[in-house]
Amino acid sequence: MTSRDPRPLRVLVVDDNPVVRTGLTTLLESGGVQVVGEASDGAQAIELAQRARPDLVLLDVRMPVMDGVAAAAPLSALAKVLMLSYDADADVIGAAIRNGAAGYLVHGSFGAAELVAAIMDTVSERSSPLSPQASRAVVAALREGPGDRPPPEPAPADRRAELGLSRREAEVMDLIARGRSNGEIAALLVVSEYTVKNHVNRIFAKLGVRARGAAIARWLGTADAPPHA
Structure with missing residues (x-):
């Protein structure tokens, strides 16, 4: 997609909380973003992404069946992946990034306009959006590695x-x-x-x-x- 492309950004919203999904869909559509589908777990998200081919997947972490960290890898082969979660755990953030997520936002650290801007920046590859909590955590997670992995x-x-x-x-x-x-x-x-x-x-x-x-x-x-x- 280029800046001259009149087509609105196409986003798949993935969260196991239907209230959160509805709120995000309303917010995004009011910002000119087209929501092409909603999913309640990672496995369903992969199926929908294969059919809908969104520009970006807005992906929660804690979900049943398949969580967002596990789903980030196959989804990142289909579209840009932007994590959106209440979870600011350094290990979780590091794992999501290593699995291909292009950015990580923590609920409560951004407004509606900032979320839409983060989606646009991710799709256009202008930047990798990180909430302040995620920015600090991702550096620590990447330097330390998961579990008992030795320093790089x-x-x-x-x-x-x-x-x-x-x-x-x-x-x-x-x-x-x-x-x-x-x-x-x-x-x-x-x-x-x-x-x-x-x-x-x-x-x-x-x-x-x-x-x-x-x-x-x-x-x-x-x-x-x-x-x-």
Whole structure:
């Protein structure tokens, strides 16, 4: 989808609470976003996403049958995934990001306009939206890894050659890991946002990922290289 595309953004809302789903649907549609379906668990969401082909899946975490963390991986192969939950646990956030979620918002930390903007930013890949709680938690989760996993080695500064990144790409990747948007990176490096986007695309190709969260996990050493790499 481009900025010239007149088609409204198509979103699938996934939450096991029907009141929350109804509220989100009303909020999104009032903001010009088209809700193409609602699901109450991860398994149902995958089936609906395969049929409806939304631009983005707004995905809760705690659900029956299949939770949002488990569903994030197959869903991220079909659409952008933006987690939306009351859960701010660092391990949960880290797992969702490693499974392909492009962003993580915590209920109560944003308004209606901010949610619509976050969806647009996620679909256009302008940024990876993170609530303040999630921003702090995701760094801790990615650095520590799940469960008893040892700290990532080597440190990010030593990973440039290992991952095949140029010096400039490593600088961009480090800023991505710090939660900076493309616009912020452009300002910090004194280059155009178009140049930054080209760097990001090359980084994603070299790391074998499709989303910022997965790139961060590879950069910090908390995710293995994809099978095809």
